[in-house]
Amino acid sequence: MSEPAVHTEALVKTYGRNRGLTGLDLRVEPGEVYGFLGPNGSGKSTTIRLLLDLIRPTSGHVRVLGVDPRRDGVALRRRIGYLAGDFVVNGRQTARELLTYLGNLRGGVPRARIDGLADRLDLDLGRRIRGLSKGNRQKVGVVQAFMHDPELLVLDEPTSGLDPFLQQEFLTLVREARDGGRTVFMSSHVMSEVQQAADRVGIIRDGRLVTVARVEDLRERAVRQVEIHFADPVDGAQFAALPGVSEVSVVGTTLRCRLDGRADALVKAAAAHTVVGLLSAEPDLEQIFFGYYSREEQARVAA
Ligand SMILES: Nc1ncnc2c1ncn2[C@@H]1O[C@H](COP(=O)(O)OP(=O)(O)OP(=O)(O)O)[C@@H](O)[C@H]1O
Numbered sequence: 001m002s003e004p005a006v007h008t009e010a011l012v013k014t015y016g017r018n019r020g021l022t023g024l025d026l027r028v029e030p031g032e033v034y035g036f037l038g039p040n041g042s043g044k045s046t047t048i049r050l051l052l053d054l055i056r057p058t059s060g061h062v063r064v065l066g067v068d069p070r071r072d073g074v075a076l077r078r079r080i081g082y083l084a085g086d087f088v089v090n091g092r093q094t095a096r097e098l099l100t101y102l103g104n105l106r107g108g109v110p111r112a113r114i115d116g117l118a119d120r121l122d123l124d125l126g127r128r129i130r131g132l133s134k135g136n137r138q139k140v141g142v143v144q145a146f147m148h149d150p151e152l153l154v155l156d157e158p159t160s161g162l163d164p165f166l167q168q169e170f171l172t173l174v175r176e177a178r179d180g181g182r183t184v185f186m187s188s189h190v191m192s193e194v195q196q197a198a199d200r201v202g203i204i205r206d207g208r209l210v211t212v213a214r215v216e217d218l219r220e221r222a223v224r225q226v227e228i229h230f231a232d233p234v235d236g237a238q239f240a241a242l243p244g245v246s247e248v249s250v251v252g253t254t255l256r257c258r259l260d261g262r263a264d265a266l267v268k269a270a271a272a273h274t275v276v277g278l279l280s281a282e283p284d285l286e287q288i289f290f291g292y293y294s295r296e297e298q299a300r301v302a303a
Pocket of ligand 1: 015018019020021038039040041042043044045046047085189
């Protein structure tokens with residue numbers, strides 16, 4: 001297996017008496033989108049600052065793109081697109097001037113690339129930075145992170161301040177980066193945005209990783225309500241016998257049931273009839289995650 005894009009072992013960061021990280025073991029594989037999820041104060045920003053060598057660990061190991069960020073910081077920064085959680089820009093220059101300047105620091109970025117990203121995020125490059133709204137400043141942050149097509153994107157709460165339409169566009173950018181073979185590490189405290197773009201999700205709590213799961217597996221484990229409309233009445237008992245299917249009711253030509261996990265058996269059984277319509281509520285991954293949280297809590301109490 002190739003070297004992880006991000007690898008930390010027993011990473012600890014204390015701020016005086018305050019605990020930042022208490023022993024973080026993190027492994028992000030090349031080419032994946034990894035959602036780093038946790039409540040406020042759990043250690044997400046601390047982790048990200050350690051990856052970028054903006055702060056130094058109390059103990060433990062960090063490797064980013066195969067190198068130690070403490071030793072190869074300058075060369076490494078060119079290979080990373082970083083958006084800070086508290087991304088702040090100010091000044092008299094225009095957004096275009098700032099982005100061109102930052103692009104030159106990273107070896108030059110084609111003007112068309114900056115224009116293209118700004119266009120997609122609806123950012124007016126001719127406006128002065130200091131006159132921009134919070135949301136527009138965040139767009140500048142997104143453009144500067146993506147514009148040099150970095151091998152690794154490290155994004156701290158990237159969608160904060162973006163309106164829902166732009167959040168979708170941002171998630172498309174993330175998926176495109178992944179499709180282009182890039183690695184994305186993005187923190188969030190909002191499950192719904194992470195589940196749309198991430199391959200895997202890691203949950204951090206109290207400075208350490210509580211669990212890591214593939215979003216696909218979470219979906220498979222999820223419970224959903226399904227409603228199938230058939231052309232003719234069907235036999236409910238036939239469906240109740242299928243794996244994962246329960247609480248079956250048939251009213252007229254409509255079948256309703258609860259589906260646990262994979263939809264395969266249910267879909268194949270339904271396909272033996274004429275299906276007029278099918279409704280399936282999106283599984284609530286947030287609830288599955290709350291399950292993890294509470295299990296973790298119970299284990300701690302028991303210990
Ligand atoms: N500079 C600092 N000095 C003292 N304590 C700090 C400092 N930075 C972070 N901490 C503490 O470390 C813990 C983790 O903070 P961190 O900012 O990494 O969390 P976070 O998950 O990014 O939260 P948020 O989403 O609120 O930014 C918190 O308890 C915080 O109070």
